[in-house]
Amino acid sequence: MRYFILSSVIFLILSCNSDKTNTKQMNTIINKTSFGSTPYGAADLYTLNNANGIEVAITNYGGIVQAIRVPDKNGKMGDIVMGFDSIDGYLSTHPYFGAIIGRYGNRIAKGKFSIDSVEYSLATNNGQNHLHGGVKGFDKVLWDAEIIEGDNGEVLSLDYISENMEEGYPGNLNVNVQYELDSKNQLKITYKAKTNKATHINLTNHSYFNLKGSGDILSHELMVNADNYTPVDSTLIPTGEIANVKGTPFDFAKPTAIGTHINDENEQIKFGGGFDHNYVLNTHTIKDVIAKVFEPTTGRVIEVFTSEPGVQFYTGNFLDGTIKGKGELTYNYRSGLCLETQHFPDSPNKSNFPSTLLKPGEDYETSTIYKFSVSKN
Ligand code: GLA
Numbered sequence: 001m002r003y004f005i006l007s008s009v010i011f012l013i014l015s016c017n018s019d020k021t022n023t024k025q026m027n028t029i030i031n032k033t034s035f036g037s038t039p040y041g042a043a044d045l046y047t048l049n050n051a052n053g054i055e056v057a058i059t060n061y062g063g064i065v066q067a068i069r070v071p072d073k074n075g076k077m078g079d080i081v082m083g084f085d086s087i088d089g090y091l092s093t094h095p096y097f098g099a100i101i102g103r104y105g106n107r108i109a110k111g112k113f114s115i116d117s118v119e120y121s122l123a124t125n126n127g128q129n130h131l132h133g134g135v136k137g138f139d140k141v142l143w144d145a146e147i148i149e150g151d152n153g154e155v156l157s158l159d160y161i162s163e164n165m166e167e168g169y170p171g172n173l174n175v176n177v178q179y180e181l182d183s184k185n186q187l188k189i190t191y192k193a194k195t196n197k198a199t200h201i202n203l204t205n206h207s208y209f210n211l212k213g214s215g216d217i218l219s220h221e222l223m224v225n226a227d228n229y230t231p232v233d234s235t236l237i238p239t240g241e242i243a244n245v246k247g248t249p250f251d252f253a254k255p256t257a258i259g260t261h262i263n264d265e266n267e268q269i270k271f272g273g274g275f276d277h278n279y280v281l282n283t284h285t286i287k288d289v290i291a292k293v294f295e296p297t298t299g300r301v302i303e304v305f306t307s308e309p310g311v312q313f314y315t316g317n318f319l320d321g322t323i324k325g326k327g328e329l330t331y332n333y334r335s336g337l338c339l340e341t342q343h344f345p346d347s348p349n350k351s352n353f354p355s356t357l358l359k360p361g362e363d364y365e366t367s368t369i370y371k372f373s374v375s376k377n
Contacts, residue, residue: 026051027153028181035059035066036087040142043087046156048181053077054372056181060145061090063100063138063158063177065207067326070185070372073299080300080372082208082336085326095318096206097325099139100177101132103162103169104356105204106278106312106345109237113348115170115198115357122168127235132206134167138175139206152182164197171197171360186371193364200348200356201364208316208336209302211295214329217315217337218259223292224252224313226279230344230353234271237346238353242280250277255294258315258337273317274334278310278344286367291339299376305369306341309354314338341368 028050035045043061057067068081083097084090090097104122111122111130123134132139143158155178162173176192191203210217229250230238245251249261249269262274269275281290284306291304291311304311316336323331347356358364 026183028155028183030147030154030156032147035061038087038091038142043142044145046145046147048154048156048179048187050153050181050185051183052185054181054185056179056187058156058179059087059090060143060158061087062098062140063143063205064090065098065179065205068187068207068370068372070300071374073374073376078213078298078300079326080209080211080213080302082210082325082331089325094323095208096132096139098207099205100143100158100203101206101340102138102175102201102203103133103167103173104130104200104202104348105132105206105340105342106202107131107235107237108200109235109346109349111168113200115200118170120168120170129235129237136167138162138203143177148178150178150180152180155180169199171195171199171358173199173201173358175203177203184371185373186369188367188369190367191365193358194362195358195364196360198357198359201358202343202347202356203364203366204308204312204340204342205368206338206340207370208338209293210336211293211300211302212298214335216259216332216334218257218262218334219296220258220337221255221294221296222252222258222313222337223255223289224279224311225282225288225290226311227253227282228280230278230280230310231268232271232277232345236271236276238278238344238350240350240352242352245279250275250279252313255292262315262334274315276312276314276317278312278342280344281306281309281311284309286369290341293337293339294375296377299374301373301375302339303371303373304339304341305371307366308341308343308368310342310344312338312340312342312345314340341366
């Protein structure tokens with residue numbers, strides 16, 4: 001027994017030392033600074049730094065990814081997400097830059113669904129439909145933040161309790177979102193939740209990427225591993241049809257510049273004002289790349305992996321130059337692209353779509369990885 005205690009102590013001392021000498025340098029560290037005040041309390045900015053110099057800044061207001069700084073093919077660092085330099089921008093009206101979206105990412109037709117014959121009415125904040133969790137979704141709340149230790153160093157863990165009937169949704173929902181940056185330059189977001197009453201849930205992140213840092217995203221090349229997508233009506237609610245992308249502007253099976261077909265004469269393109277559609281992914285195991293974006297002038301690449309069955313590809317069609325973002329940059333039409341991994345829009349009202357129902361006793365858990373790299377071609 002004495003020998004066991006002694007050897008355990010020696011082991012502990014050795015592992016603490018090795019922690020300081022090598023693992024600390026290899027692993028991600030998180031630096032916390034103040035990000036200003038919100039009506040709900042003080043917000044902080046957590047900057048995740050990995051050993052390769054990649055930096056991801058996240059605020060606990062809305063769980064917003066405020067900056068992602070990565071190198072281009074010449075090693076020049078640049079910020080590849082849209083947003084604001086200070087909290088004030090995020091407190092004003094903006095199109096969900098970088099935020100956690102919940103309780104339900106995307107649209108629910110007429111803001112209504114029924115569970116066990118009880119009809120629930122949500123806010124109709126997008127014409128006649130419900131969008132991104134309502135008037136005050138998870139993007140506009142202050143999350144409880146904690147820095148925890150993970151396999152690759154420090155992890156940012158955010159918690160929020162969404163109360164029964166908040167924005168019209170049933171059930172107290174305990175939500176946990178974790179952001180982890182590893183040494184392979186992968187930003188992994190893990191979403192977990194539990195409810196005490198059956199509810200619908202569909203969490204995602206709404207980062208707008210621009211791998212050049214400014215200008216439009218039309219020359220970015222995109223691949224989406226999906227044979228099908230979900231066409232919409234004029235209010236962007238899926239018709240319920242699962243349609244093949246072959247021979248349509250929606251075919252990104254092979255890497256294609258986003259601008260190639262964005263203005264095609266096509267009813268779906270017209271409804272979206274460009275691309276604003278959910279893809280039905282061919283695979284969603286978190287091991288396979290579901291989407292890849294490459295920007296030729298900088299060589300920057302993002303690969304997306306997810307456990308979700310769908311991804312909303314949105315080309316910033318509602319950006320109109322009225323918002324001034326980071327560094328006084330004007331955010332013009334189509335100057336950012338979103339790849340919102342998710343369940344399909346309006347799933348609560350579409351029995352042929354994968355279910356978004358979460359019942360008491362069940363664990364909601366999904367994850368998405370954005371992997372950053374450079375390529376010469
Ligand atoms: C989502 C929607 C778009 C738009 C943006 C926010 O991506 O699908 O139609 O509402 O959010 O502006």
